[in-house]
Amino acid sequence: MARLSPFSMIAAGPILAGLALLAPLGVAHAEMKIAVVNVPRLLDEAPQAKSAMQALQDEFAPRQKEIMSTQKELKAKEEKLNRDGAVMAENERRNAEKDLRDGQRELARKQNEYVEDLNLRRNEEIGKLQRSLLQEVQAFARTSSYDLIVGEGVLYVNESMDITAQVLSALQARYKATGGAAPKPATPKPATPPPPQSKPQQ
Helix, strand or coil: CCCCCHHHHHHHHHHHHHHHHHCCCCCCCCHEEEECCHHHHHHCHHHHHHHHHHHHCCCCHHHHHHHHHHHHHHHHHHHHHHHHHHHHHHHHHHHHHHHHHHHHHHHHHHHHHHHHHHHHHHHHHEEEEEEHHHHHHHHHHCCCCEEEEEECCCCCCCCHHCCCCHHHHHHHHHHHHHHCCCCCCCCCCCCCCCCCCCCCCC
């Protein structure tokens, strides 16, 4: 089994729970058609996963660039203060120190907001990816008449039972069929203003 990436470690659990639901309880073991899917490999190699992570990087790149630029500016101010502080006038030095502190506080606030927003968006994309992969595996299982598809927790499996490559091919075909475009979030409708209230007649 492939090593779990941070992305796949978060996302694998709910998918595995869904895969377990594919097994009909009343089917005798000898009659069951069983296969194994390498879930971490799906999460690492599926084009949908790569597209989602690239979209996140593109979405947050401007904010990351802004933070890095601010860090350089503050570092330059700090170096100047350390270098010239001893020869500055007291009022000039005090203003420079305050300006540096204010900039550092503002940077910390932006960094915290960046991390919070990035984690929120990552969780949203992981949820979409989980549903997409689970639906693809379920569709493949039904089309190919599988009774049980197993994910993680397998100590040994014959390679002939590993259908990860086939599922990946199906994911790639679906990705190409949709043009590789990630679904866009629905645009919220503008709030409808309340109707004007009629003035009471005098």
